[in-house]
Amino acid sequence: MSAPNLHWPDTIFSYDRKTEVIYTCDAFGMHFCDERTFDEDLEAIEADFRFYYDCLMGPNARSLLTAMKRMNDLGKIKIIANGHGPLLHHHLDILTECYQSWSQRQAKAETTVGLFYVSEYGFGEKLIQAIGEGIQKTGVGIEMIDLSTAEAQEIQELAGRAAGIVIGMPPSTNTAAIAGISSLLAVVNNKQLVGLFECYGGDDEPIDTLRRKFIDSGIKEAFPAIRIKEAPNASTYQLCAEAGTDLGQVLMRDRNLKQLKSLDVNMEKALGRISSGLYIVTTKKGNVNGAMLASWVSQASLQPLGLTIAVAKDRAIDTLMQVGDLFVLNVLEEGNYQELKKHFLKRLTPGADRFAGVKTQTAKNGSPILTDALAYMECEVQSSIECSDHWILYCTVQEGRVSKPEGLTAVRHRKVGNYY
Known part of the structure; x- marks a missing residue:
């Protein structure tokens, strides 16, 4: 039985009718271990059962409800x-009822993106998984349908x-898939966002025909249609992940604004x-590069020389x-x-x-150095700590150079602390 997103896109449950045992992979699990094979002591496992659900299952509550209905x-x-x-x-009855009630509450509040694909064709499943991973970075849930x-x-x-x-x-x-798209078109509305991509198959349905139907219905594009003309590589999957992140960020924008306004002004x-x-x-x-403006950076150790950087999860x-x-940390110059x-x-x-259009050099670790930066440091990520909506990365420094010894680091002063 297919049970996608629990917590991998390709999760399946297996049911043995003779023994009446269902094998659920990650679902209904917990990070708990003692000498007992079964859930004999409910009090001992309750906290771990709930914590595991919140971390791994809760983000895909609707997928879980669908899987339980099939069960x-x-x-x-x-x-x-x-x-x-x-x-x-x-x-068994108590713990499955917990999953049911927790998921029903979670699903009511969750913003969801529907991912529609054909699994046994081209690279469709891998591409949709990359888009889904990008979406989930932003706190938006996903559900996948073949x-x-x-x-x-x-x-x-x-x-x-x-x-x-x-x-x-x-x-x-x-x-069957084309009929499924027709069914989908019959219920979409102009408050939704849509994104389209090719699966890299020789006989794909044309993107432009379907794209025009959505646009004529008043539905906005979440990202430009992804057109793949050769076998996908790391850059292709990175492109898909970025497209998913863009979609998720747009959907979360209104909710995030409401949260910002609710904070105490002082x-x-x-x-x-x-x-x-x-x-x-x-x-x-590899052949994938990236960059971001950072301001939450601080030296963290002397032996070895190390620093911390806060990176938002949706980056x-x-x-x-x-x-x-x-990576390289480039220091910007005041003025x-x-x-x-x-x-x-x-x-x-x-x-x-x-x-594009930026002067760069190549560091020893292969990352770009910004030629116009005041200084740079070549770094390696050693560990990370999850901090709500950010990752705190502890990094060691291997190389560094200052281009202008008399220069000063650019400093940013914010008026408020609830956004960058």
């Missing part, structure tokens, strides 16, 4: 054999309530008095700043930073060259 159609279940923690048997196997009612239910829709173009010979003004420098992080991994560069990754700041603050279309 009910399988027949009697004696044991849930999960992949983590004790197997569920003694308190157009070639889903019922029309299932497609319309998701398409009707989703805030955004992403479609991987199916082959023209797949009549508190946000006080927090804004924390000054910071201005830096640009540049990095390259596209996040995938290039994992433990072990290399000589406006052009660089303006350039790296620009919102570019997914896949655009972030360094």
Whole structure:
């Protein structure tokens, strides 16, 4: 039984009718271990069961509700054999009811994007997964449906309530998938966003025909249509992730504004008095590069020389700043930073060259150095700490140079502390 997003896009449940055991991979698990195989002591596992749900299952509550509905159609279940923690048997009814009630509450408040694709065609599944990962960075939920196997009612239910829709173009010979798109078109509305991409197949349905139908219905594009003419590579998947992040950021904008307005005015003004420098992080991994303007940077250690950087979870560069990754921290110069700041603050279309028109050199670690920066440091990410909407990265410094010994670091003073 397909159970996507719990918590991997390709998760499946397996049910053995003879033993009445269902194998659920990550779902219904917990990070708990003692000598008992089963859930004999409910009190001992309750806290871990809920914590595991909040971290891994809650972000995809609607997908979980769909999977549980399918579970009910399988027949009697004696044991849930999960992949983590004790197997569920003694308190099966109580623990599954917890999942049901938690997910129903979570689903009511969640902003969701529907991802529609054909799994056994071209690179559609991998591409849609990359887009989904980009969306989830922003705090928006995703649900995936295979157009070639889903019922029309299932497609319309998701398409009707989703805030955004992403479609991987199916082959023209797949009549079931094309019929699914027709069902989808019948329920979409002009408050939604849409994104389209090719699956890299020789007989894809044309993007422009479908795109025009959405535009004529008053539906806005979340990102320019992704047209793939050759086998996808790392750059292609990075482009897809950036497109997903752009979509998620647009959907979260209104909710984030409401949260900003709810903060105490005096508190946000006080927090804004924390000054910071201005830096640009540049990095390259394989044939994929990235950059971002950073201000939350601070030296963190002397032996070895180390610093910390706060990176928002919804930044596209996040995938290039994992433990072990290399980058350059470029220090901007007071009185000589406006052009660089303006350039790296620009919102570019997914896949655009972030360094076009900027003078650069190549560092020993392969990342770009900004020629006009006051100084630079070559760094390696050593560890990361999750901090609400940011990652705090601890990084060591291997190389560094100052281009103008008399220059001063550009400093940023904010009026309020609840946005950059």
